[in-house]
Amino acid sequence: MEKQTTTIENQTSSEKEEEPPGKSAPRSDIEEDPPDSRASNRYRFFGHISESNWNDWKWHFRNRINTIERLNEFVPLSATEKAQLRLVIRRYPLSITPYYLSLINPDDPDDPIRKQAVPSVLEITMSCMGLEDPLAEKEDSVVPGLVHRYPDRALMVLSDICAMLCRHCTRKREWRHGGWVRPDNEIEAMLEYLQQNKNIRDVIISGGDPLTFSTHRLESIISKIRRIKHIEIIRIGTRFPVVLPQRIDNELCAMLSKYSPIWLNTHFNHPNEITPEAAEACDRLLRSGIPVNNQSVLLRGVNDSVETMLKLCQSLLRIKVRPYYLFQCDEVQGTEHLRTPVEAGVKIIEGMRGFTSGLAIPTYVVDLPGGGGKVPLQPNYVLSQTREELILRNYEGRLFNYRNPDSSNLPGNGHRNGRRISSNSRRSSYDSRQLVLPAGVKK
Numbered sequence: 236m237e238k239q240t241t242t243i244e245n246q247t248s249s250e251k252e253e254e255p256p257g258k259s260a261p262r263s264d265i266e267e268d269p270p271d272s273r274a275s276n277r278y279r280f281f282g283h284i285s286e287s288n289w290n291d292w293k294w295h296f297r298n299r300i301n302t303i304e305r306l307n308e309f310v311p312l313s314a315t316e317k318a319q320l321r322l323v324i325r326r327y328p329l330s331i332t333p334y335y336l337s338l339i340n341p342d343d344p345d346d347p348i349r350k351q352a353v354p355s356v357l358e359i360t361m362s363c364m365g366l367e368d369p370l371a372e373k374e375d376s377v378v379p380g381l382v383h384r385y386p387d388r389a390l391m392v393l394s395d396i397c398a399m400l401c402r403h404c405t406r407k408r409e410w411r412h413g414g415w416v417r418p419d420n421e422i423e424a425m426l427e428y429l430q431q432n433k434n435i436r437d438v439i440i441s442g443g444d445p446l447t448f449s450t451h452r453l454e455s456i457i458s459k460i461r462r463i464k465h466i467e468i469i470r471i472g473t474r475f476p477v478v479l480p481q482r483i484d485n486e487l488c489a490m491l492s493k494y495s496p497i498w499l500n501t502h503f504n505h506p507n508e509i510t511p512e513a514a515e516a517c518d519r520l521l522r523s524g525i526p527v528n529n530q531s532v533l534l535r536g537v538n539d540s541v542e543t544m545l546k547l548c549q550s551l552l553r554i555k556v557r558p559y560y561l562f563q564c565d566e567v568q569g570t571e572h573l574r575t576p577v578e579a580g581v582k583i584i585e586g587m588r589g590f591t592s593g594l595a596i597p598t599y600v601v602d603l604p605g606g607g608g609k610v611p612l613q614p615n616y617v618l619s620q621t622r623e624e625l626i627l628r629n630y631e632g633r634l635f636n637y638r639n640p641d642s643s644n645l646p647g648n649g650h651r652n653g654r655r656i657s658s659n660s661r662r663s664s665y666d667s668r669q670l671v672l673p674a675g676v677k678k
């Protein structure tokens with residue numbers, strides 16, 4: 236792997252803009268009152284930044300907040316906190332875009348955006364819990380950076396650089412290596428593997444965040460994947476629409492639209508992230524023919540309530556983004572303080588089902604440690620099941636009998652390959668004797 240301090244244009248920290256943060260623009264520079272507290276933060280902290288810089292993703296990328304001293308200019312920290320966080324970022328670095336920082340309420344230590352971006356001392360004090368690589372991605376790597384776990388899909392990890400370092404990241408283990416990007420020869424080896432393995436029809440480009448690559452470099456990789464005949468779809472995993480939506484510019488969308496079908500999976504976790512800028516970025520992608528799905532991570536104190544998750548998913552539908560997955564936070568070292576019990580996720584789904592459109596309900600999944608793959612979890616609505624009948628519970632808790640059609644009664648059915656199916660082989664795999672029933676419900 237190649238080490239590199241930044242990707243976009245090899246800028247160095249000395250090229251950072253000199254404007255001091257935290258100074259307000261003179262009132263005459265502000266055309267109108269900001270519409271909400273988020274916008275006020277932008278004017279409070281970055282009012283001196285010109286519109287053209289604020290709308291330029293490279294400006295945000297160059298000016299990411301990555302020291303405790305700079306963070307303290309926006310988010311007040313006590314002397315103890317500063318000392319603790321200096322220790323934390325030696326192990327788990329800090330990187331926040333000015334845009335994402337402007338979404339934080341600096342006066343609220345429990346702000347849900349802050350929890351995703353600002354380090355916590357718990358990252359190191361609880362780091363004995365969890366695993367470095369819970370999904371065993373290294374073991375499933377067939378060539379460096381290419382994970383081939385499922386038969387028809389493969390994951391390309393192109394770099395470990397992100398616009399923001401999310402405190403709950405599954406690939407947190409990579410941060411200590413500094414910013415690296417996959418060298419060309421390793422990317423060629425991945426492409427060669429994809430070319431040789433004709434069962435792979437779906438390639439996911441991820442990282443780090445692949446949109447840290449310049450549009451030109453990204454195109455050179457995507458165009459080569461597109462030339463492989465058996466690859467039907469390309470998916471891009473990126474958090475840019477959330478943490479730096481300015482990146483989703485016309486040039487990027489025009490490039491992506493040339494290599495359709497491309498799907499984009501992003502990662503909104505809280506309704507406060509759905510800003511006009513984020514909505515515009517998603518709209519631009521959609522208008523370019525790129526469907527956008529969302530993969531949230533269930534995080535303690537961020538989105539672990541029915542109310543927040545309902546608001547998030549309904550807001551996503553309003554910006555035409557499909558809530559796709561809600562992930563149980565992986566068992567990653569340095570994230571234990573953000574993890575919730577699995578029951579919390581099931582209860583959230585139960586609190587949503589029936590109370591809002593099914594379109595707004597993501598699939599809650601646990602990604603199994605050791606590379607076991609994703610397991611969907613949902614509330615138990617089947618209270619008992621026999622070959623003839625099921626007892627089902629609806630969203631209000633009312634019980635219903637449901638007749639189970641027996642296809643063997645149909646003329647011509649009940650035989651397979653000329654042999655009658657034995658009664659055992661026709662027994663439902665949901666035999667009521669195998670069910671775990673809620674207290675008070677009899678089989």
Ligand code: SF4
Binds near residue numbers: 396443
């Ligand atoms: S954008 Fe994704 S890969 Fe990057 S730090 Fe956040 S969760 Fe991790």
